[in-house]
Structures are given as structure tokens and as C-alpha cells.
Amino acid sequence: MSNAGGQDVVAPRSVAASGVMGNSPLVNYALSGLQKCWLPDKQRWSHIYHLDGRENPNESVPHSDVFYSLNVLLGMSRIRAVPQAINIPEVFSTNVDLLTRLPVPTYAFGMALWAAAKLKLEVPFSVSKVIRQLLENRGRWTTFRAQDLGMLLIGIVAQAVEGRTEFSHHAALLFNFLSESYATDSALFCDTATGFRRRFASFATQTYLAIACYSYGEFAGEPEAIELANSCVRRLIELQGPQGEWPWFFDAKRGEVVDFYEVYSVHQYGMAPALLEFAERHNVEGATKALVKGFNWIFGENQLRRSMLLPASQLSYRSQVRVNELHSKDRRVVRAVANAYLGRKTQLIPPASLTLRMECRSYELGWILWSFGERYDLDQLTHNLVFSSALR
Known part of the structure; x- marks a missing residue:
């Protein structure tokens, strides 16, 4: 450096x-x-x-x-x-x-x-x-993925909090669009406003849209936004794996996990704690416990029973992934679609079928x-x- x-x-x-x-x-x-x-x-x-x-x-x-x-x-x-x-x-x-x-x-x-x-x-x-x-360009909003919408709303609110109001008049409109087009009765958020991909939502989908709701709700004094985020977090806590795993892929329509894998380290020690910090502030029951349990997964309380940390280099392994999906996501996509449309709940698989993704970002x-x-x-x-x- x-x-x-x-x-x-x-x-x-x-x-x-x-x-x-x-x-x-x-x-x-x-x-x-x-x-x-x-x-x-x-x-x-x-x-x-x-x-x-x-x-x-x-x-x-x-x-x-x-x-x-x-x-x-x-x-x-x-x-x-x-x-x-x-x-x-x-x-x-x-x-x-x-x-x-x-x-x-x-x-x-x-x-x-x-x-x-x-x-x-x-x-x-x-x-x-x-x-x-x-x-x-309001017509383009329907092309936003959840991460696009979430980060734009978070960024606009962060700017407004600092007194920079160039984009603040869009905040309420973006939140209303989020509420109408991405929220569901299951409490989980959809990934897109329209299309086949809509119901297949990642953990990142939930994180960015829930943080956006918390950020807007706190800034605008909007209880509906806070409750949307709280409901999402409550459902995520219910779906957290037995050893603190934050699942990767959800059927937002049913509010169920369609694939746990990959289980990403960044969700365990970074993104989930960022979301749960808001949830703690708004008194979501079990938020701190879920945060700690998820982080302990990093220390080795996971299926492979090994630390995800590399102390000698101060880095971490990216994820635990199915051995046969280390280089392709095709099987994961097929399995997730099948689980969603057949109404199946997914399960964790034997540790022998898992491996580490040997990278850090x-x-x-x-x-x-x-x-x-x-x-x-x-x-x-x-x-x-x-x-x-x-x-x-």
C-alpha cells in the first residue's frame, strides 16, 4: 500500500x-x-x-x-x-x-x-x-434489482442526513416503489419488481432492502418502513440454520429457503451484523443472539468444523460450497427453481459434500x-x- x-x-x-x-x-x-x-x-x-x-x-x-x-x-x-x-x-x-x-x-x-x-x-x-x-427515469425503476434499489435509497438517505438534499425528494417515491413492488406477505423481499426472477431472492436481497427500509424509516419517521424491515428480520432469524448459517437463496413468495449454499463468510461476519444492528435498535427479539450465533460459525461452529479465518494472513475463506458446484451455478439454479415450484423446503447436506472456496474479497x-x-x-x-x- x-x-x-x-x-x-x-x-x-x-x-x-x-x-x-x-x-x-x-x-x-x-x-x-x-x-x-x-x-x-x-x-x-x-x-x-x-x-x-x-x-x-x-x-x-x-x-x-x-x-x-x-x-x-x-x-x-x-x-x-x-x-x-x-x-x-x-x-x-x-x-x-x-x-x-x-x-x-x-x-x-x-x-x-x-x-x-x-x-x-x-x-x-x-x-x-x-x-x-x-x-x-421512473420507467427504468422496474429494471432495478433489489441491490440497486436498496443501495440507492440508503445512499440518498445518508446524503440527506448530512444536509445534502439534491436527491432527497426521491426518497419517499423510492420507498413507496419498494413497498409496492418488492415486499411480500411472507415478510421476505423479492429480488425484482417483475418477471420470472422476482420470487428468487438472495440473502443480499433481504439485507439491502431491509437496511434501506430502516434507513428511510428512521430518517422520515415512517413506522411502516421500520415494520417492513423488522418483519423481514424476524423471518430471517426463523430461517437461520442450526449452526448460525445464513441461507443464500429464498423463495420470497413462500418465505422459505430453497438453497442454503453457498454459505458466505461475509454474511456471517459482515452483512448480517450490519442488518441486525438496526434490528437490535428496534427491539427485534433474538437479534443479538442471531448475530453472535452467525459470527461463531466463522470460528468453526459450522458443518466443516473448521475456522473460516486465516490468522497468518489476516484473511478469511469466502464460503462453504457444494463440491460439485465450485465452478458452476447451474445445478443450484435448477434445484432452487424445483424446490420453489414443488413447494419443498431445503435441508443442509452432509459435510463430506462441502468444500471451501479458496478466495477472499x-x-x-x-x-x-x-x-x-x-x-x-x-x-x-x-x-x-x-x-x-x-x-x-
């Missing part, structure tokens, strides 16, 4: 000793892992850090690198101390400027709004122009920063010995 003067910073275990002692061991673990994902010539974090022993483990996919880097910067907005080697305004500017020149997904623009608001930085005019076009570590940068009440997680020992 390079500092503002361009000088390389190479010591991977230097985080705990370089002026960031105000952070928890968990946060410093994630920061140290992020050093390995850093691409100094591009001023961003990589798409994938491969854990299979290859000579050059970082794989760059520019449009994904850029989105992941904004996600990491969002996480840094909540930590007590940022490593001196990271020039946040410079990294933000370098990456946000690329949003209009790379084939980024729509939700990347929502992340730009969210990160800029939390970091108190300005969104470039060229990026604001694209966002304005997205929001003013920078945004996963960014979610740790966001979800635990301001938590001081879960020492059994944030100060677990595995994190403090890894940084000695």
Missing part, C-alpha cells in the same frame, strides 16, 4: 503498531488483511485475493475493484483510527471518478452516495448526473469495518483471541 507521498508500506503485520491502537483486534485484523488486497499502482483494493498458493494472488477486475473499494471506504468511515498509509479522500476520488467510465452495476452509484455521505466527501458532478438520470473485510467499527458491546467477537494473536 502507498501513502500520500507514494512511498510503499509493505509490512503486513504493521497495522496494530502503526497508530491504529484505538481499534478492536477484529477491526485491525480486517485492516491488515486489506493491505494484502491493495493494488498500489491502481489505488484500489482487488476483486479477489486467491488463497490457493498462486504466485500472484490478487486478481483485478476493474469495475468490481472500484465498487469493492468504495465499500471498503464506507467501512473505514466507522472505525476509530485509519492507518496513516491510507489517504481516504485520494482513494475515494480515484475510484468514484471511474464509475462513469467502467461497466459498473447500478448499485455502485448508491454505494458512492452512501460512502461519500459517511466520509463527508463530495460526489463528482459527472457521477451525480448519472444518478439524477437514473432517478428521474476485499469488500468482505470492508463489511467487518462497517459492522464492528462502532461496536463496543461484543468483546467475545471483537476481542476474540484469534484476532489479537494474529497481529502479534
Whole structure:
């Protein structure tokens, strides 16, 4: 990683000793892992850090690198101390400027709004122009995937909270669209407003739309939005696996799991805790218990009975996946569709049929920063010995 003067910073275990002692061991673990994902010539974090022993483990996919880097910067907005080697305004500017020149997904623009608001930085005019076009073309809203809609609404609300009201008049309209087109009687959210794909929703679908509802509800004083999010969280807690697994794929129409796999580490230690922090604030019963149970999955309380952490490198394995689906999702899609239309509930499979996905992605570590940068009440997680020992 390079500092503002361009000088390389190479010591991977230097985080705990370089002026960031105000952070928890968990946060410093994630920061140290992020050093390995850093691409100094591009001023961003990589798409994938491969854990299979290859000579050059970082794989760059520019449009994904850029989105992941904004996600990491969002996480840094909540930590007590940022490593001196990271020039946040410079990294933000370098990456946000690329949003209009790379084939980024729509939700990347929502992340730009969210990160800029939390970091108190300005969104470039060229990026604001694209966002304005997205929001003013109401006919295009029906093409939004859940992550697009969720992140745009979260970002708009985050901007409004900071007094930046350029897009705030769209917030109520977006929430109404969410409520009318993505909410269901099952309490789970759909992935799209129309079409075959609509009822097949991921864990990410639930996370982003529920956080959007919480964010809008708190900002606008809208109890309907809070209750939509609370209902979703209650159903997710009911569907959480016996060892804390957050299922990957749902039939939103029935409110059931159609496939548990892959079980992703980022859901266990990052995205679920981000959502459950809101749920705790709104007194959803069992939210804290579900958060801790899900995180303990990372420590080895899972089907493979192994830690998902790599203390020597301060990274984590991406997921536990079916052995025969490591390189293709086709079987997963067929199984999920069949389970949905036949009304079947899915089950966990024998551990012998599972393996690890040997990679780590920078945004996963960014979610740790966001979800635990301001938590001081879960020492059994944030100060677990595995994190403090890894940084000695």
C-alpha cells in the first residue's frame, strides 16, 4: 500500500503498531488483511485475493475493484483510527471518478452516495448526473434489482442526513416503489419488481432492502418502513440454520429457503451484523443472539468444523460450497427453481459434500469495518483471541 507521498508500506503485520491502537483486534485484523488486497499502482483494493498458493494472488477486475473499494471506504468511515498509509479522500476520488467510465452495476452509484455521505466527501458532478438520470427515469425503476434499489435509497438517505438534499425528494417515491413492488406477505423481499426472477431472492436481497427500509424509516419517521424491515428480520432469524448459517437463496413468495449454499463468510461476519444492528435498535427479539450465533460459525461452529479465518494472513475463506458446484451455478439454479415450484423446503447436506472456496474479497473485510467499527458491546467477537494473536 502507498501513502500520500507514494512511498510503499509493505509490512503486513504493521497495522496494530502503526497508530491504529484505538481499534478492536477484529477491526485491525480486517485492516491488515486489506493491505494484502491493495493494488498500489491502481489505488484500489482487488476483486479477489486467491488463497490457493498462486504466485500472484490478487486478481483485478476493474469495475468490481472500484465498487469493492468504495465499500471498503464506507467501512473505514466507522472505525476509530485509519492507518496513516491510507489517504481516504485520494482513494475515494480515484475510484468514484471511474464509475462513469467502467461497466459498473447500478448499485455502485448508491454505494458512492452512501460512502461519500459517511466520509463527508463530495460526489463528482459527472457521477451525480448519472444518478439524477437514473432517478428521474421512473420507467427504468422496474429494471432495478433489489441491490440497486436498496443501495440507492440508503445512499440518498445518508446524503440527506448530512444536509445534502439534491436527491432527497426521491426518497419517499423510492420507498413507496419498494413497498409496492418488492415486499411480500411472507415478510421476505423479492429480488425484482417483475418477471420470472422476482420470487428468487438472495440473502443480499433481504439485507439491502431491509437496511434501506430502516434507513428511510428512521430518517422520515415512517413506522411502516421500520415494520417492513423488522418483519423481514424476524423471518430471517426463523430461517437461520442450526449452526448460525445464513441461507443464500429464498423463495420470497413462500418465505422459505430453497438453497442454503453457498454459505458466505461475509454474511456471517459482515452483512448480517450490519442488518441486525438496526434490528437490535428496534427491539427485534433474538437479534443479538442471531448475530453472535452467525459470527461463531466463522470460528468453526459450522458443518466443516473448521475456522473460516486465516490468522497468518489476516484473511478469511469466502464460503462453504457444494463440491460439485465450485465452478458452476447451474445445478443450484435448477434445484432452487424445483424446490420453489414443488413447494419443498431445503435441508443442509452432509459435510463430506462441502468444500471451501479458496478466495477472499476485499469488500468482505470492508463489511467487518462497517459492522464492528462502532461496536463496543461484543468483546467475545471483537476481542476474540484469534484476532489479537494474529497481529502479534
